[in-house]
Amino acid sequence: MAMHTPYSLIVTYAEDxxxxxxxxxxxxxVTSIIAGKLEMPILLEAFDFRLDDEFARRLGVAMLNLIALGQPNIEQYMNVTQQPIE
Structure with a gap:
C-alpha cells in the first residue's frame, strides 16, 4: 500500500x-472550518476495535444519513438497513 501523509476525508453529495x-x-x-460544526464521534472501542464489513456498512449508512439531513433529495436513492445486521 502506498504511504501518504495523514489526511481527512470530505464526502459531498453534488445533487446537480x-x-x-x-x-x-x-x-x-480544515480545522478552522469544522470548528463548532456537527460532530459524530465513532468510538472504536464500542466495536471491539474491529473494522470489519459490518462496521464499514454501518459507517456508510451513517454517512448517507448525515448527508440526507442537509440534502433530503438523496433519500430517494437510499435503500439501506438502518440497524445492525446479525
Whole structure:
C-alpha cells in the first residue's frame, strides 16, 4: 500500500450532478472550518476495535444519513438497513 501523509476525508453529495464526491484534504487546513460544526464521534472501542464489513456498512449508512439531513433529495436513492445486521 502506498504511504501518504495523514489526511481527512470530505464526502459531498453534488445533487446537480447526482454524484458523491470524496476528497482527501490536509487536516490542519480544515480545522478552522469544522470548528463548532456537527460532530459524530465513532468510538472504536464500542466495536471491539474491529473494522470489519459490518462496521464499514454501518459507517456508510451513517454517512448517507448525515448527508440526507442537509440534502433530503438523496433519500430517494437510499435503500439501506438502518440497524445492525446479525
Amino acid at each position: 450532478r447526482q454524484q458523491l464526491i470524496v476528497q482527501a484534504v490536509d487536516p490542519v487546513k
